[in-house]
Amino acid sequence: MFDNIDKLSQRARELRAPTKQPIKVMVSMGTCGIAAGATPVLAALQKEIAERNLESSVKLVETGCMGLCYCEPSIEIENTQTGKSIIYGNVKPGDAPVIVKNLDGAAVGVDTVNRTWYYPELEEPGEQQLQARIVLRNSGRVNPERLDDYVANNGYQALGKVLTEMSARAVIDEILASGLRGRGGGGFPTGKKWEFAANQESDVKYLICNADEGDPGAFMDRAVLEGDPHSVLEAMAIAGYAIGAHEGYIYIRAEYPLAIKRLRIAIEQAENAGLLGKNILGSDFDFHIELKYGAGAFVCGEETALIHSIEGKRGEPTFKPPYPAISGLWGKPTIVNNVETFANITAIIRLGAAWFRRIGTEKSPGTKVFALAGKIKRVGLIEVPMGTALRDIIFNLGGGIYNDKEFKAVQTGGPSGGALPASQLDTPIDYDSLKALGSMMGSGGMIVMDEDDCMVNIAKFFLEFTLDESCGKCTPCRIGNTRLFEMLEQICEGNGTEETLTKLKTLALTIKDTALCGLGQTSPNPVLSTLSNFADEYQSHVKDKRCLAGVCTKLISYVINDQCVGCTLCARNCPVQCIAGERKEQHVIDQDKCIKCGVCYNTCKFHAIDRI
Amino acid sequence: MSCHCDEQKPQELNLIEEFPDKRKKLEEYIQSLDIGNNREKNRGLLIQSLHKAQDIFGYLPLCVQLFVADKLKLHLSEVYGVISFYSYFTDKPVGKYKIHVCTGTACFVKGAGAVLDEFKRYLNLEVGETSADRKFSLNSLRCVGACSLAPVVMVNDKVYGKVTAKMVPDIINECA
Structure with a gap:
């Protein structure tokens, strides 16, 4: 019981005093860590520490999330005397012996992860440390269940x-x-x-x-x-x-x-x-x-x-x-x-x-946490000073695009935000710059899309979400968004015209001006931002009836060309068995049965399937 | 207030009467709350009571709604209004295996649509439906926060990551 501040400070001093357990082994036990298998890793580490009689010098701590979702389970080992620390990712229970054996150095055969963040409260940033952690200062560092x-x-x-x-x-x-x-x-x-x-x-x-x-x-x-x-x-x-x-x-x-x-x-x-x-x-x-x-x-x-x-x-x-x-x-x-x-x-x-104002920009001081997801190599949580460029976030911290494909867009602000194209990657992000680009900060979701994503379809996806979640109280949101969604459906099915695009824009702007709450007022943002940043994609859907990304199934078909060697791989993988052909002979896709899932296209090793 | 479940849907069991132990559990929970005569304040306890009721009974048929309304001194219309508004609550029975396909943005861009379509085709169910034998119900949900494993499918509490349409039969067979 702390009945005055001095008792609390006294307790903090006691807890901070040098302990007999200078080495801290911290295991990330957030939802994603546990889903990826952190529990058996924790047990294996515990067993290994006990077997080597290291309990007196090593403290095992169950922590929250470090933000390294892409390589969970992750652990950090810190020597509180020397201040040195090392982070491992993709840890398996079988790695416990080599990790515990090498508590002061890098364990061979286990993935190490660079610490890309610094703690503004305690230290100055290093060269590679684009992240500044204020909000996440304790996440992954303390046991959240211990006061x-x-x-x-x-x-x-x-x-x-x-x-x-x-x-x-x-x-x-x-x-x-x-x-x-x-x-x-x-x-x-x-x-x-x-x-x-x-x-x-x-x-x-x-x-x-x-x-x-x-x-x-x-x-x-x-x-x-x-x-x-x-x-x-x-x-x-x-x-x-x-x-x-x-x-x-x-x-x-x-x-x-x-x-x-x-x-x-x-x-x-x-x-x-x-x-x-x-x-x-x-x-x-x-x-x-x-x-x-x-x-x-x-x-x-x-x-x-x-x-x-x-x-x-x-x-x-x-x-x-x-x-x-x-x-x-x-x-x-x-x-x-x-x-x-x-x-x-x-x-x-x-x-x-x-102190707080030293970090971030003048109008948006401090940091922002973003959840990086989608077609990006390092999915996870990052906390960066306001004003960091999108490019640094996606290509440096995020490691670039998954499978080294071409970057197409990044959606900030979720269903209320907008999709920003490659030409806007150098924008330093804060509340005002994102708003100026027709997007918004939102709560901090950042979804990366690549060349295989159709932006019309993405706009449709977000609108479907809004439709689902609209409470139905005001007409612009309830009916306006339904109409917007129907128009996008028409476009994706090849039934859109130039006039559809004009109507789409007019209605979107009307909803923005007239809806009752924040949800309705921002719901047309994905449509408006893709209309202005990816106009060519809308045009090709409307004029040429083509979906260049190959997503809108009504606008594409798969055919097998003469590169086919008859390996049967596609036929065996087709979920609806619509590919026929003899072994070592060119196969044929039954267009009536084809559900255009693209499995054949992705499995073929001979470039023998065309998407047209 | 008496329960009119039988009048409305003759085939449906009156869960409140059929399962006295469950009824008792719910009653005890509601009584542990701070219920007074201030209707507005009592209403503030409604959503947590419905969470508890759905935990206990699996879903919220009319008889359960009436029971909760009665205990909190609220109108049935207020209770039903809340149940129909929030997607977490359901007044339809659900399957033994609740299949949830995440259709959050990260899963969507990584192909959750194809996975959902395959579940629909394979089980011959639409989203929100339960199979006739009450074994499977199919639903979509928005983001479980396991975006690194996208696309994600949850069957009851088990999470399947990086799911493809091809894995659907295996996931269903694992439920048997």
Whole structure:
């Protein structure tokens, strides 16, 4: 029980004192790590350490995600005396002996991974270190289920500082000065939001953490909650102090069971230690946090819809103003901040706004976490200073395009964002530059597409998502997007005309101007951005009735040419058995039966199949 | 309030009456919540109660909806409105093997569409349907966050990564 800040600091000093276990072996145990087989790796390492009687000098730590999804299971070994560390990827249980035998050097035969990030709090960047980790500072470094691990890394020091040295106004001023903007996508200044709510006279105010990460292909909030849950709890208490709220809710997707479990553990630990609940750290400030679960509705990421969902209603948005900061949950002033926004707060309070502003750009200070996925070699989570060029992210950190194909586009902002072409790769990314290009920051999903992707089809995909997730309340979104989708279908099936394209654009712009909430207003972005950046693809669908990427099945067919040697490989792999022919003779595809899956095209070793 | 399941769908079991132990479990959960006379506050407990009810019964037929409405002192229309809005809740029975094909963006660009089509063809089911023998139900879902394994298929809690159309029969056979 920490009933004052000195006890907390004392405990942190004890925990940081040199231990008899100078070597830390950290195993990434996030959802993706576990899915890739981290559990048997952990067991094998444990067994090996025990067999070699190294338990007294080696500490095995189960951590959250390091962000190296492409080479899970991943582990990091750190010598806390020398400060040296090494990261291994694609670790198998059988690698445990050689790893434990070579704790101070590189184990031969195991993949090593370069650390492409630095910790701005502790060190200066090296040459190859394009990443700066503030939000992910503890992910993959601490055991998220142990409060001591968090305390040892300056945990709850910011809350202590706020409660003992700062007025509520001073906290808001610090956040305002830092220039922190909402990381959920909109980019509204966080300090401003807090200020609005703080200025409201009300007996009750609420604070909500938006952990309804619905953007398909974005999983940074999950990584923070699974890897460093206390940092979010601490920041929520600070925000509560600043605006005068005593009750906080975390609205989290039901699809994230591990994050829910770790949050529950963390809340209980913090309450038992006097870091949440009544009289936090012996002060007269009370703050309680409760979990609320989503139930599979993307629109609930929109703050008014989210508030209705917590109230137990259908998650439909309402018109703003009034903004939630004035009238939100149960009609009371309410702040809704995203997980990643909260994860920045404690560092800003401890190290100051000036320190924070040293990273990133003038209008978008700090870092942003991106989830890199799609046709890219190194799928995973990265955290870069705002202003980093897309090219650095995709070709340096991401390792370039999968199978060395040609880059075509990168979608930022998920279904609300836009697809940026190769000519825009040198854009330094921040909120304003992405908006200027017709895309948006969004929550930080970044999906890379290559020459095999049809951009018309991609626009159709995102629209189908929006259709599915539209709550149906306002007409532009409900009916307008349905019409947009139908037009895109026409185009993909070869029934589109020049006129379809004109109508498509007019309607898209109308929806953008007239829809009720953020979901509807941004839903035409994928259409508008592909229309302007990939106009030639639309033209070839409409004029030549051709899909150059070979995706729109109505516009392509597969035929076997005279290069065929009759190896039968295609016939054996065809899922609908529509390829006939004798061994060593040219085969034929039955066009009526062909489902145009392209398996034959991809399996043929003799370039004997043409896609026309 | 009494349950009218029998009147509406004669073939459907009244789960609340058929399974007293499950009913008890749900009742105990709802009673553990802080239910007062403030309707608005009670409503805030609805979604978590429905999560629990679906955990226990597998789905949320009318009799379960009525039971929850009764316990939380809410109208059935409010309960049904929530169930029909959120995709996580279902009022239809689901199969023993719940097949979910991820159609998030990362899986989509890596070919989830072809995988889903093959499941539809192989099982002769549309998305959202359950086979007549209640063995399989087929659904799509948006992003499980395992984007490095794309395309991903989940069967109950088991994750299959880098799935191709060709692997579909094997995945189904593994369920037997």
